[in-house]
Amino acid sequence: MRKTEKLNINEWAVEDRPREKMLLKGIQALSNAELIAILIGSGNKKETAVELSQRILNDVNNSLNQLGKLSVYDLSDTYDGIGEAKAISIIAALELGRRRKSEKAEVRKKILSSRDVYDLFYPQLADLPHEEFWVAFLNSSNKVMDKVRVGQGGTTFAPVDIRLVLKPAVQKLASGLILCHNHPSSTNKPSRLDIELTRKVKEAAALFDIRILDHIIFCDDGYFSFADEGIL
Incomplete structure (x- = not known):
């Protein structure tokens, strides 16, 4: 029997090359399309896994944030070669990334900057197709005591009852609040x-000697900070 020789990378099937590339050069050497290709394993009759993955990324402007907003059926009903199982694999991988970021954010409890607030709320607000309004309650050392969702709405507005912001703040004996939506x-x-709304919450909180430290607005390309812009 002829001894089986190890194939050179150029002899591998195209859809298998990202795996070999990762082994040879490390995970950081792979493009987003190659990483997705590893998840889906194979393409279709006309496209390799990498080509199919790149087409999916092109359709969302090469944005992983936009990709994370798609549902299982957005993927499986649109792309030949992406069935329910492959779509679930893609969405599950993106969710793991969000949860990993959440663990890192939770370790840092003390808020020192607007970026800290962004990291704190990223797991809750990233990629949502509707508006949500959250509040972080801080003690006198700017350490996060808790964070609570106080409003949820449609694509352009999330109604907020100021009483739902202040009641838990008083109950928790919070010294500061950070608003985020x-x-x-x-x-x-x-x-x-x-x-x-920011003005009304600030005025109401002042009656209880509670400070509004910032109001952060999440968007796909980053965030807007009332405090950083000097309009709080």
Whole structure:
């Protein structure tokens, strides 16, 4: 019997090359398309796994954030070669990435900057197709005591009852509050309603000697900080 020889990387099937590339050069050497190709394993009759993965990424402007907003059926009903199982694998991998970031954020309890707030709320607000409004309650050392969702709405508005913000703040004996909500539309500027709500919460909280430290607005390309922009 002829001894089986190890194939050179150029002799591997195209859809298998990302795996070999990872073994030879490390995970950091792979493109996003190659990473997704590893997840789905194979392509279709016309495309390799890498080509199919790149087409999926092209359709979301090469944005993993946009990809994370797709459902299982958005993927499986649109792309030949992506069935329910492969779509679940892609979405599960993105969710693991979010949870990993959440673990890192939770370790840092003390808020020192707007970026700390962004990291703290990223697991809750990233990729949501609707608006949600959250509040972080801080002690006198700016350490996070708790974070609570106080409003949920549609794609352009999340109604917020100021009493739902202040009641837990008083109960927890919070010294400071940080407001946070997302803009699914990707607009990174506060609306008139955002500015007005911030003012009302700030005035109401002051009656209990509670400070509003910041209001962060999430969007696909980053965030907007009221404190950083000097409009708090």
